[in-house]
Amino acid sequence: MNKLPPPPGRPKAGAPLGGGRRRRLRGDHHPADIRLGAVASGFALVVGVAFAQSSAVDEIAKYRAALQDGNPAELWEARGEGLWKQPGGPNKVSFEKCDLGLGSGVVKGAYAQMPRYFADADRVMDLESRIVWCKVKLQGFSEADAKKNPFGGPDNKADMEALVAYVTSESRGVKMNVAGAHPKEREAYRLGEKMFYFRGGSHDFACATCHGVDNQRIRLQDLPNLTTKEGAQKAYTTWPAYRVSQGELRTFQWRLYDCFRQQRFPELEFASDASIALTMFLAQNANGAAFDAPAIKR
Amino acid sequence: MNKRIIGWTLVGGAAAVLIGCATAPTDAETSAKATQVLKASFKARGQAGMDRLDQDETQKTCSEFAGKPLPKDVAEKIEKVNLAAIKWPADGKLMGDWRNGEKIAQEGRGKQFSDDPKGPVGGNCYACHQLAPAEVSYGTIGPPLYQFGKVRGYNDDIRKYAYGKIWNAEAYSACSNMPRFGHSQILTEAQVKDLVALLMDPQSPVNQ
Numbered sequence: 001m002n003k004l005p006p007p008p009g010r011p012k013a014g015a016p017l018g019g020g021r022r023r024r025l026r027g028d029h030h031p032a033d034i035r036l037g038a039v040a041s042g043f044a045l046v047v048g049v050a051f052a053q054s055s056a057v058d059e060i061a062k063y064r065a066a067l068q069d070g071n072p073a074e075l076w077e078a079r080g081e082g083l084w085k086q087p088g089g090p091n092k093v094s095f096e097k098c099d100l101g102l103g104s105g106v107v108k109g110a111y112a113q114m115p116r117y118f119a120d121a122d123r124v125m126d127l128e129s130r131i132v133w134c135k136v137k138l139q140g141f142s143e144a145d146a147k148k149n150p151f152g153g154p155d156n157k158a159d160m161e162a163l164v165a166y167v168t169s170e171s172r173g174v175k176m177n178v179a180g181a182h183p184k185e186r187e188a189y190r191l192g193e194k195m196f197y198f199r200g201g202s203h204d205f206a207c208a209t210c211h212g213v214d215n216q217r218i219r220l221q222d223l224p225n226l227t228t229k230e231g232a233q234k235a236y237t238t239w240p241a242y243r244v245s246q247g248e249l250r251t252f253q254w255r256l257y258d259c260f261r262q263q264r265f266p267e268l269e270f271a272s273d274a275s276i277a278l279t280m281f282l283a284q285n286a287n288g289a290a291f292d293a294p295a296i297k298r
Numbered sequence: 299m300n301k302r303i304i305g306w307t308l309v310g311g312a313a314a315v316l317i318g319c320a321t322a323p324t325d326a327e328t329s330a331k332a333t334q335v336l337k338a339s340f341k342a343r344g345q346a347g348m349d350r351l352d353q354d355e356t357q358k359t360c361s362e363f364a365g366k367p368l369p370k371d372v373a374e375k376i377e378k379v380n381l382a383a384i385k386w387p388a389d390g391k392l393m394g395d396w397r398n399g400e401k402i403a404q405e406g407r408g409k410q411f412s413d414d415p416k417g418p419v420g421g422n423c424y425a426c427h428q429l430a431p432a433e434v435s436y437g438t439i440g441p442p443l444y445q446f447g448k449v450r451g452y453n454d455d456i457r458k459y460a461y462g463k464i465w466n467a468e469a470y471s472a473c474s475n476m477p478r479f480g481h482s483q484i485l486t487e488a489q490v491k492d493l494v495a496l497l498m499d500p501q502s503p504v505n506q
Contacts, residue, residue: 190323194332197364199357201350202409202484203477204468208364210439218425218437227365260340264409265350267343274339277332 060220064298073165073242073294076249080166083159089139098134100127100167111171112291115280117182124188126279128253129271131163150270151254154247161240164251168240171291176237178284185280192281195274196226201264207278209263226282233289236282241295249294252279329362346411356380360473373472381469384462385480387487392457392494399496400503402489403429409484421464421485421493426476429496430503439475447498448505460494 084095084107100110101118115126121133128150135146152158180186199206210218211226225231239252250258256275260268268275323331333353342348353361356376363372405420407413424433428442436442450456463470465480479485485493496502 187323190328191332191335194329194361195336197361198332198336198353199361199364200353201346202482204357204360204482205477206361206364209475212365213439216437216439218439219435221437223439261410261412264346266340266346266348267411269339269341272339274336277335 060298067244067296067298071242071294071296073169073240073249073296076162076165076242077169077294078166079157080159080162080164080169083163084166089135089141091138091140093138095131095134095138095163097138098131100130107167107170109171109174111168112174112176113178115185115188115276115283116179117184122184124182124184124276124280126252126271126276126283127164127167128160128251129276131160131167132271147270151250151257152248161249161251161254164240165249165294168291168293172293174291176233176283176286176289176291178280178287180284188277188280189284191274192277192279195278196281203264205263207259207263226285229285229288232282232285236286237289237292238295238297240293241297243297245298344411345409345413345415356468356473363473368473376472377469380466380478380481381462383481384466384469385487386461387491392454392461392491393498394488394491394495396492396495396499396502396504398489399492399494400430402485402492403496404433419484419489421479421489423493431506432503443497443504445505447500447502452498452500457494457498460497461490464490464493 087094096105098105099118099120100107101113101116102108102110111127114130115124117124118130118133125133132143132146135141136143139146149156149158150160152161180189196207196211199209208227210216210223211231214225214228214231216223216225224235226235236252239255240249242249253270253275256278257268257270260266333351337348337351340348340351356379359372359376363369402421403423405418406422406425408417408419408422413419423429423443424436426437426440428436428438428444431444446460447456459470463476464485466478467474467476468478468481477484479493480487480490496504499505
């Protein structure tokens, strides 16, 4: 079990690039067992649905619990660590001088305090936009190149997702402590709050349409109420996440992008000001809870 | 001495209030800025053009009052405007075929930038409502509609209400979470009629 096995549905997923730490999936489960478990749970799920809805919901809860045993997100974390530490870009330098807010090169605990105001950029940045900044300022990429390919797909590994997986994993267990003292941080929070309630598109949807009330579902999918501290904490601290249904690690930027797609809005641009403001609103609402990602979700 | 301290405290307090007034943006200013930043952060893709972010009066008002109690006069105005905008069927028939209605209620595709603009487009009713008992994968954002017609009565008033509600939910409940399926040209008149049949036909599985 020292070798990193490929995650389900992604046989060519990357091994660590640098001589990074060796990582193992938690628990003793081989990925094949995870797959079998998923199939078995899926079968149980079908049977449950045939009887009653409540038992279907119970089965989904069991399926989710079973997933926690082994999280392929660790493959992204390991690949991200390699990418972080090895020289890259036209300038052939690593990210090890990238300042995520706690000083040059400090990764530990940095994500639990993001988004935040960065004096060098004179604006509020989330992790992804800060990585873009470091790719431009340290590694010498153009901004357009630094923002390319933020979300992976089949046969397309996105370095951004791996970098985010690594950095966020270094905040696991750290209490969320996003600042709101700087005027620009306060402004980002207020703008994010307004955007959360902005109704638009063909369907009149806002974020709040699905995430403003406790204990609601779309089909059988439970929806977090992001307007309460408890709801925001539970949701925000479990992104990024490995999505079993997609075989990909998904970042918070992706979460927002795909919510807006389903809201019937146009495409949210990666690392845009609106995405940062909304992240600020949700991250600050999650303050006080221990960060617990990369997680694993259906 | 004490008087002097109190005096300075008052001056300091007044200054702080003045600074506060000068720097804190009003709620309306924050809303305007949020809309502006939002529009600068999206790009048109597929069938989802940037006009999707242009709010009509209903969307704008409901965004403004979100999370706060909606004043009665504001709610009445929204309902009045939207009720007047309902296009009732020219042939006077409010019901189509519940079998098509069930398919439309199940269909979740339509209007997303990732969807084929040629269709299909559904109402995705099960995403939020319980309808036919055979479908146990239903959401709970909207009320359960099981036995909708059976409980309320199979009459013209209820048929008309069902048609109007699906066509434009804002006409009956201001700032409802439900999309305005006819008004916003999500579904066609024929599709709305099929959904009315799903709710109101005595033969529909919803009413068993």
